[in-house]
Amino acid sequence: MTVRRRTGGRSLRARLVAFITVALVVVCAAMAVTTVLVQRARLLDELDQRVRDAAARSQGGLERRTGSATDLGFLNERGQPTGTVAARLTDGEVVAAETVTADGRQQVLTAAQRAALAGITADGTLHTRTIPGLGTYRITAAEGAGPAVLAGLPMDDVEATIHGLVVTEAVIAGVGLAVAGCVCAVVVRRQLRPLGRVAATAVEVARAPLERGEVTGLTRVPAADTDPATEAGQVGAALNHLIDRMESALAGRQRSEDRMRRFLADASHELRTPLASIAGYAELMDTGAPKVEPRLAWRRVSAQSARMTGLVEDLLLLARLDEGRPLERVEVNLATLVAEAVWDARAAGAGHDWRLALRLDEPATVTGDPARLTQVLTNLLANARAHTPPGTRITVSVEATRTRCTIRVQDDGPGIPPDLLPSVFERFTRADTSRTRAPGKGGGAGLGLAIAAAITQAHAGHIDARSRPGHTEFTVTLPYAAGADPAPAAHGAASPA
Numbered sequence: 001m002t003v004r005r006r007t008g009g010r011s012l013r014a015r016l017v018a019f020i021t022v023a024l025v026v027v028c029a030a031m032a033v034t035t036v037l038v039q040r041a042r043l044l045d046e047l048d049q050r051v052r053d054a055a056a057r058s059q060g061g062l063e064r065r066t067g068s069a070t071d072l073g074f075l076n077e078r079g080q081p082t083g084t085v086a087a088r089l090t091d092g093e094v095v096a097a098e099t100v101t102a103d104g105r106q107q108v109l110t111a112a113q114r115a116a117l118a119g120i121t122a123d124g125t126l127h128t129r130t131i132p133g134l135g136t137y138r139i140t141a142a143e144g145a146g147p148a149v150l151a152g153l154p155m156d157d158v159e160a161t162i163h164g165l166v167v168t169e170a171v172i173a174g175v176g177l178a179v180a181g182c183v184c185a186v187v188v189r190r191q192l193r194p195l196g197r198v199a200a201t202a203v204e205v206a207r208a209p210l211e212r213g214e215v216t217g218l219t220r221v222p223a224a225d226t227d228p229a230t231e232a233g234q235v236g237a238a239l240n241h242l243i244d245r246m247e248s249a250l251a252g253r254q255r256s257e258d259r260m261r262r263f264l265a266d267a268s269h270e271l272r273t274p275l276a277s278i279a280g281y282a283e284l285m286d287t288g289a290p291k292v293e294p295r296l297a298w299r300r301v302s303a304q305s306a307r308m309t310g311l312v313e314d315l316l317l318l319a320r321l322d323e324g325r326p327l328e329r330v331e332v333n334l335a336t337l338v339a340e341a342v343w344d345a346r347a348a349g350a351g352h353d354w355r356l357a358l359r360l361d362e363p364a365t366v367t368g369d370p371a372r373l374t375q376v377l378t379n380l381l382a383n384a385r386a387h388t389p390p391g392t393r394i395t396v397s398v399e400a401t402r403t404r405c406t407i408r409v410q411d412d413g414p415g416i417p418p419d420l421l422p423s424v425f426e427r428f429t430r431a432d433t434s435r436t437r438a439p440g441k442g443g444g445a446g447l448g449l450a451i452a453a454a455i456t457q458a459h460a461g462h463i464d465a466r467s468r469p470g471h472t473e474f475t476v477t478l479p480y481a482a483g484a485d486p487a488p489a490a491h492g493a494a495s496p497a
Contacts, residue, residue: 415471
């Protein structure tokens with residue numbers, strides 16, 4: 001496929017060739033005019049010197065002769081070139097004028113020809129005059145000890161030389177421009193081929209169905225056309241970078257859409273279960289079934305309603321965090337926060353062995369929302385309690401340095417299944433791979449760890465999980481609070497909570 005970029009009806013290649021050709025014409029014309037002017041000036045200088053010499057010879061010859069006032073016999077002397085014009089002046093008027101013919105004889109000028117010599121003063125100034133029948137002459141008049149004499153030489157040789165030079169330069173310039181134009185067209189065509197392939201790639205990518213579905217395998221500019229040492233290569237490399245970014249963004253969009261569809265499906269499923277229970281008990285109470293105890297039915301309706309309310313609140317919190325809504329920003333002592341959370345967890349899960357360890361080189365102070373950070377700890381501890389058997393040791397440690405604070409929740413339970421570990425922080429992810437929960441059984445909707453991850457990220461922190469049988473560890477890292485007052489370091493070993 002060949003793609004041509006057009007501007008004003010002409011291709012870029014044609015415009016470049018035209019521009020370069022015009023530039024060459026201008027340069028050649030400037031050089032030719034300069035050469036002609038310089039050569040003409042040099043030839044005129046030489047001719048002027050010869051005219052002065054001829055005038056001096058004529059003046060000297062006249063001084064040696066004793067003839068009448070119209071005597072121009074000195075033209076018969078040797079050294080007078082063919083075409084020389086000589087005249088005698090009296091009071092500025094031409095009284096006699098002759099020229100040397102090709103056969104060496106003298107020819108008297110006609111009245112019209114002598115009229116062309118009028119007005120020339122004997123001050124040595126050079127003049128250019130056109131004499132009818134003879135041509136263009138360079139003329140000067142000199143006055144010595146004797147009468148004033150006028151002498152002139154034809155400019156035919158100068159004009160012929162200049163004319164020949166102009167013709168020669170025109171021919172050379174024409175041939176040179178033709179060759180340069182052809183070479184330029186070939187070079188420009190070859191240099192623009194990569195740009196054409198880049199344009200073809202852009203057109204092919206533009207025709208790809210980008211508005212829906214998964215977008216992968218978009219065409220790239222060939223590596224040979226991405227050489228950063230050339231302008232076309234830079235364009236090709238930039239286009240490839242743009243395509244990579246676009247493909248990555250489209251892939252992210254597709255993943256987001258997939259997560260949204262999965263999220264909606266899971267949310268619908270989780271909400272459908274309590275709604276079905278509420279609707280069922282309401283229908284039983286409405287029909288007045290004799291085996292249905294009203295108090296039990298109302299308790300079940302209230303329990304399912306509370307479960308649904310909690311799920312909706314969790315989804316609302318995640319939506320707010322996704323929108324980037326600002327959280328409360330105060331200085332929080334993580335050591336105190338963790339200690340309180342561990343005490344609460346011990347009260348809720350007395351069957352587990354709870355341990356608290358403080359390893360503080362600096363005060364464990366961060367800037368954040370204490371309620372949300374408490375929720376992170378509560379969710380992590382609840383997750384550890386819910387997925388480990390009684391008697392499992394759960395150790396919560398706090399570490400603080402000058403740059404960050406770290407909370408670790410470790411247990412020696414059975415661990416997280418390897419296939420579940422990569423998605424453990426995704427929404428509605430639970431150990432039950434069917435992603436369903438039997439009515440009446442313990443367990444949540446699979447949002448606890450997702451909420452913990454979202455809150456941690458909202459605090460510019462990081463959370464990760466590592467697990468193997470006998471050891472599971474969740475790590476929450478938060479930036480140290482800027483401007484926190486230093487305090488003596490506290491060191492504590494692991495101890496029962």
